[in-house]
Each structure stands twice: as structure tokens, then as C-alpha cells.
Amino acid sequence: MQHSAKLLRFLHSSIFTTSERAAEQNCLSLLQLCNSLPKLTQFHAHLVKVGLHANPLVLTKFTHVSSHLNAVHYASSVIFSPEPTSQCYDTFLFNTLIKAYAETNNSKHTAIHYYTFMLSCGIRPNKYTYPFVLKACAGIMDLRLGQAVHGSVVRLGFCYDTHVLNTLVLMYCSCENGIDFGEKLFDEMPKCEPVSWSVMIGGFVRWGMSSEAVSLFRRMQIAGVKPDEFTMVMVLSACTDMGALELGRWVESYVEKEKIEKTSELCNALIDMYAKCADIDKALRLFRNMSKSKRTTVSWTSMIVGMAMHGRGLEAVSLFEEMRRAGVAPDDVAFIGLLNACSHSGLVKEGKRYFNSMTNDFGITPRIEHYGCMVDLLSRAGQVKEAMEFVHRMPIEPNPVIWRTLITACRVHSELNLGETITKELITDEPMHDSNYVLLSNIYAKMLNWEMKSTVREVMEKKGISKVPGSTMIELDDGIYEFIAGDKSHGQDEKIYEMVDEMEKEMKRAGYITTTSDVLLDIDEEDKEGALNRHSEKLAIAFALLKTPRGTTIRIVKNLRVCTNCHTATKFISNIYNREILVRDRNRFHHFKDGFCSCKDFW
DNA sequence: ATAGGGTTAG
Incomplete structure (x- = not known):
């Protein structure tokens, strides 16, 4: 019973x-x-x-x-x-919650919050927990927090887990000054699969250390680890940064040869590389060959931005219209590209219309960058007063970038007193920013006020502000060369400087007159003309004329915007030496041919 | 039943 x-x-x-x-x-x-x-x-x-x-x-x-x-x-x-x-409450539940917040924008802190809450509830984290937590730390670039989490990882004995290690490297590589820690950790860990390599290569690219990224990729090949599509995206990113077209082409053929899967991301990286390494038509062909289902917002945006950079504003606009017809929703970045295209091509009416449409038809709230595009659009078109009014009507506080755009417009369109006033205010706000002084100095140069111009230089010296040095990169058959102004580190300096002198002679014979209003501030006045001849792009072009076959196109990449003087000089050189010269500056491409530039002197 | 790396702009 x-x-x-x-x-x-x-x-x-x-x-x-x-x-x-x-x-x-x-x-x-x-x-x-x-x-x-x-x-x-x-x-x-x-x-x-x-x-x-x-x-x-x-x-x-x-x-x-x-x-x-x-x-x-x-x-x-x-x-x-x-x-x-x-x-x-259990570990699995918290992991899922932390993952969800770690992968959402602006919610990384919440992810961290739930991690600490989990600990305070006495729920033990496991090896799955840490990749999510570290991803959140990476997202907010909080090195100290990341280090604290690293401590817990070590204490709990998860520091031998590959996934955790890779995310630790990612975290360090995402934080300012943390890349050294990341590299140290990377060097100590077993490296048999491509993920760790991709993370580290990506870390270098992230901080502009593209040549380090490429060397690490070479080490990876020597180590016999087969790169995958993620690795290739990172390497392409490095090529894009350096303007290394030949290396980029090699990556594409490697992808074909090794049958690496051409994901949307990899295709996009290829398109972006070709667009920014001066072969925009190849970028367009790749885009057209991409199956329509694979074309994401990023693919379209890369093409729009590329066309804008090459001054092909109308094509950028028609790509945007095609994107809309294809039913792909443009995002805030696509609008930055589109507005830039309008700006670079003088499409003022279209730009205004798209700016309004962005909010009205697509529900995208303009950010400071979009307002910046509009100020640029109006300024370039010579509508300085309208640009000023636009800034005053803006619902958000203008930033220094906006003021600098306006100041440049004031100089170009001879609103010198207004330009001087704004620049002085800007210097009060941002006393250590070098380009503010350069702007002021340029305005005084245009006013022919040499006394004030040299006062600006004295102030700069007294405050210990130096200008970011201009640098130019050039890719030849045997590798990538970088020149800085007045550079003498290439072993062939004598020949290069002889070539620069010869270029100068030929240009003068062709009627070139040196204008010195844009001269860098850290150069002695009496050496103005000489200094201009040593601008990094002149050195790079001289080097290219010496090292490359007659009639071939010269491609160079600058870290700053091209100065008026070099712009004029390059037009002359393209004509005298019968060379096409493609210059990528900070903002866009200049395609020099037969004495003319594709930007139509409007940049 | 939750693991790791990616592209556009700034």
C-alpha cells in the first residue's frame, strides 16, 4: 500500500x-x-x-x-x-542579456552593468560571458575597465581560452594606447587560426598603422596560416589607407586563386579599395557584377562616396536615385556621401533638396556632419552670407569644423574681415589647434598684411604649436614610399632634388609663377620659394618621374589637402612631362592631365 | 542552448 x-x-x-x-x-x-x-x-x-x-x-x-x-x-x-x-537567474540568461546589449549601439554600458549585477547576484560567469563583456569594453573604448575585466579573466582561469584571448586582443586594440598591450598578448598566444591574426591586423589598421598591418599579414603567410575573408577585408583596408593599388589588386587575385568566399563585406572592401586607390571605373565594374541581393547600403554608399571623391557628382546622384529605386534604404552615411557629391560638383539646388528630403522622406535626423556638408555646399558656391545664416539657424551648436569651413570660404571669396573675426574666436576656443593659426595666417596673406602674418607665427612659436607635417605616399613596383616635406631619407636625395630643380626650371619656362600665400608657417620667410619646392608631393612626383616609364600614370596619396601652389605646379608638370597624375588628398581626387585638373580648381 | 574578427562617414 x-x-x-x-x-x-x-x-x-x-x-x-x-x-x-x-x-x-x-x-x-x-x-x-x-x-x-x-x-x-x-x-x-x-x-x-x-x-x-x-x-x-x-x-x-x-x-x-x-x-x-x-x-x-x-x-x-x-x-x-x-x-x-x-x-x-542563471549564467546562460545573463550571457544572452549581456550579448544583446553589447551588440546594440549606445548600450555597451548597460551590458557592463548587467555583468556587474550578475556578479553581485552571485551568478558565476563562464567562458562564454567574457567575449560579450570584452566586446562591450571595446565598444566604449574603456581601457581601464577592460583591464579590470582582464584581471577577472585571469583569476577565473579563462585566459587559456582562444575565444576569450581573441576578444581580449580586440579590446586592447580598440582602446587608445592599448594596441601595445594587444600586440604583447597576441605575440604570446598560440596562433593557429586566422581569427587572432585578423584581429591584430585590424588593430593596426584601426590606428593608421597600415604598413605594420601588411607586415603582419606577411608574417601570417610565412607562419602558414590560411587567411580567410575577414583577414582579406583587413588587408584591403590597409591598402585603401595607403593608396596601394597594386597590393590591392594582388589581394583580389589572391581571393580568386584561393577561392576565399566573396561575402558582401569583402566585395564592399574591394569596391572601396578600388574607388580610393584611383580606379573608380574598376570599382563600378565590381559593383555592377555584384549580385543585386548582395548589394547592401554599404555597397551603394561606397560607390556614391567614391564618385563624389572623383568629382563625378552627377553619377553619384544618379547612383543614389538608382539605390532608392532598388528599394535599399539610404542611411545617414549615404547622405553624407550624397551631400558631399553635390558640394564637390556645385549642385547647390540638388543638395538643398536632398538635405530636406533626408528628414522628410527618410526620417533621418541630420547630425553635425550633415550640417557641415551644407555649410560646405553653400560656401564653395560662393554663398558665404547664406552659409553664415545657415549656421545661425542650425538647431545644434556649430563645431570647429563648421567654423573652419566658413573661414576658408571667407578667404576664397574675399570676406576677409569676417574671416578674421571668426578665426580669432575659434583660436580663443581651441588655442592649441594648428590649422586655426594657418587659416588666420592665410587670411592675413591675402590681405597682404605681412606684419600680422608674422605675428601669428610668433604666437604659434611661443605657444609651442607646430603644424602637422605634410606627407605623400607613392607605390612603385618594389613597394610603398613615403615622403615628408624637406625629406632626405630616400638614399637618392641628390637625384630627387636635382629633378625638383629641373621641374622648377621647366615650369618657369612654361610661364609658371610661384605664389607664396599658402606657405607653411614653420618655414622661414626668405626661404618661401625653396620651401614650396620641397613640399612632399613635389618630392614624390620628382621621384616618380625618375623611377617610372615615360607616359605611365603617376598616383600619389597626401595626408593633407593639396595647397594652391602645388595644385598649379602639378597642372604644369602634367603638361610638360606628358603624364597623367592622380592625387588623392584628404578630401578627394585630383586628376591632372594636359595642364588641367578634374576638380576644375574648385576644391 | 549563449563563444572570437569585417565594409561606408567622422
Whole structure:
């Protein structure tokens, strides 16, 4: 009798368990049907009704689904409702929650918050937890926090796990001055698969250390680790940064040869590389050959930005229209590219229309960059007064970039007194920013006020402000060369400087007159003309004329904007030496041919 | 049942 009661109890409990499990399964499949927030809310009601609102597994899945509906907050409000039922908390649930916040913009701090909350609840993190937490640290670029988390990783013994290690390197490489720690960690870890290499190569690219990125890629090949599509994206990114077209072409053929999967991201990286390494038509061909389903907003934006950089504004605009017809939603970045295209091509009316359409038709709130594009658009078109009014009407505080755009416009369109006033205000706000002084000096040069111009230089010297040195990169068959102004580190300096002198003679014979108003401030006045001849792009062009076959195109990449003087000189050189010269400056391409530039002297 | 790296602008 006692025996059968026991059996009965057992049966009862197993029936209960079975039915609870059935309810749980039922909930999980119901959750899969929740493809909208209202449905999820309905589901939540159901959850309470069947008493599974504290079931860890169901709540985890609930979190997952909410995050896909961009509503993680809803999940956390359910989990941590006014009466928290802490028995439902487990590691898996917290991991999912931290992951969701770590992968959402502007929510990295919340991810960290739930990590610390998890610890305070006495829930032990596992090796799955740390990649998410470290990703959040990387996202907010918080080195000290990342280091603290690293400490916990070591204490809990997760520092031998490959995934955790890779995310640690990622975290260090994402934080300012942290790349050294990242590199040290990378050097010490086992490196048998491409992920660690990709992270480290990406770290170098992120901080503009592109040649280090390429050397590391070479080390990876020597180590016999097969690169994958992620690695190739990173290497392409380095090529793009350096303007290394030949290296980029090699990457493309390598991808073909090794049958590396051409994901959207890899195609986009290739398109961007070709566009920014001066072969915009090849970029367009790649884009056209990309299957329509693979073309993302980034693909379209890369093409629009590329066309804008090459001064092909009308084509950028028609690509934008085609993108709309293709049903791909433009984002805020696409509009920056589009407005830039309008600006560089003098399409004022179109630019204004698109700026309004951005908010009205696409619901995108303009950011400071978009306002900057509009100020640039009006300024370049000579509408300085309108640009000023636009700045005063802007609903957000103008930043120094906006003021500098206006100041340049004042100088170009001879509103010198206004320009002087704004620049002085800007210097009060930003006393250590070198280009503010250069702007002021340029305005005085145009006013022919040499006394004030030299005062500006004295002030700069007294405050210990020096100008960012101009540098130019050039890729030849045997590698990439970098020149800085007055450079004498290339072993062939004598020949290069002889060539510069010869160029100068030929240009003068052709009627070239040196103008010195844009001369850098850190150069002695009496040496103005000589200094201009030593600008890095002149050195690079002289080097290219010496080292490359007659008639071939010369491609160079500058870190700053090209100065008026070098611009004029390069036009002359393209004519005298019968060379096409493609110059990528900080903002755009200049295509010099037969004494003319594609920018039509408007940049 | 939750693991690691990516492209556009600034």
C-alpha cells in the first residue's frame, strides 16, 4: 500500500514534470512566432498566465527574441520586474542579456552593468560571458575597465581560452594606447587560426598603422596560416589607407586563386579599395557584377562616396536615385556621401533638396556632419552670407569644423574681415589647434598684411604649436614610399632634388609663377620659394618621374589637402612631362592631365 | 542552448 502510494506520487510528479516541460516547449515554439513587439507583449501575458514567467530557459529565449526586435529593454524589464524572482537567474540568461546589449549601439554600458549585477547576484560567469563583456569594453573604448575585466579573466582561469584571448586582443586594440598591450598578448598566444591574426591586423589598421598591418599579414603567410575573408577585408583596408593599388589588386587575385568566399563585406572592401586607390571605373565594374541581393547600403554608399571623391557628382546622384529605386534604404552615411557629391560638383539646388528630403522622406535626423556638408555646399558656391545664416539657424551648436569651413570660404571669396573675426574666436576656443593659426595666417596673406602674418607665427612659436607635417605616399613596383616635406631619407636625395630643380626650371619656362600665400608657417620667410619646392608631393612626383616609364600614370596619396601652389605646379608638370597624375588628398581626387585638373580648381 | 574578427562617414 505504502509502495503504491509512492508509485502514485512518482507518477504524479512525472506527469507534472512532463506537462511543465510540454508548456515550456509550447512557450518556446510560440516565441518563434513573435516577429513583432505587440506579439511579444501578448506572449508575455500568456507567460504569466501559465506561470512560466520565471522560467530561465523561456526568459533567455525571450531576451533573444526581444533583442532581434530591437527591444532588449522589454526583456530586462520583464526579467527584473518590480518583484525580482531571483531563482530564474542563471549564467546562460545573463550571457544572452549581456550579448544583446553589447551588440546594440549606445548600450555597451548597460551590458557592463548587467555583468556587474550578475556578479553581485552571485551568478558565476563562464567562458562564454567574457567575449560579450570584452566586446562591450571595446565598444566604449574603456581601457581601464577592460583591464579590470582582464584581471577577472585571469583569476577565473579563462585566459587559456582562444575565444576569450581573441576578444581580449580586440579590446586592447580598440582602446587608445592599448594596441601595445594587444600586440604583447597576441605575440604570446598560440596562433593557429586566422581569427587572432585578423584581429591584430585590424588593430593596426584601426590606428593608421597600415604598413605594420601588411607586415603582419606577411608574417601570417610565412607562419602558414590560411587567411580567410575577414583577414582579406583587413588587408584591403590597409591598402585603401595607403593608396596601394597594386597590393590591392594582388589581394583580389589572391581571393580568386584561393577561392576565399566573396561575402558582401569583402566585395564592399574591394569596391572601396578600388574607388580610393584611383580606379573608380574598376570599382563600378565590381559593383555592377555584384549580385543585386548582395548589394547592401554599404555597397551603394561606397560607390556614391567614391564618385563624389572623383568629382563625378552627377553619377553619384544618379547612383543614389538608382539605390532608392532598388528599394535599399539610404542611411545617414549615404547622405553624407550624397551631400558631399553635390558640394564637390556645385549642385547647390540638388543638395538643398536632398538635405530636406533626408528628414522628410527618410526620417533621418541630420547630425553635425550633415550640417557641415551644407555649410560646405553653400560656401564653395560662393554663398558665404547664406552659409553664415545657415549656421545661425542650425538647431545644434556649430563645431570647429563648421567654423573652419566658413573661414576658408571667407578667404576664397574675399570676406576677409569676417574671416578674421571668426578665426580669432575659434583660436580663443581651441588655442592649441594648428590649422586655426594657418587659416588666420592665410587670411592675413591675402590681405597682404605681412606684419600680422608674422605675428601669428610668433604666437604659434611661443605657444609651442607646430603644424602637422605634410606627407605623400607613392607605390612603385618594389613597394610603398613615403615622403615628408624637406625629406632626405630616400638614399637618392641628390637625384630627387636635382629633378625638383629641373621641374622648377621647366615650369618657369612654361610661364609658371610661384605664389607664396599658402606657405607653411614653420618655414622661414626668405626661404618661401625653396620651401614650396620641397613640399612632399613635389618630392614624390620628382621621384616618380625618375623611377617610372615615360607616359605611365603617376598616383600619389597626401595626408593633407593639396595647397594652391602645388595644385598649379602639378597642372604644369602634367603638361610638360606628358603624364597623367592622380592625387588623392584628404578630401578627394585630383586628376591632372594636359595642364588641367578634374576638380576644375574648385576644391 | 549563449563563444572570437569585417565594409561606408567622422
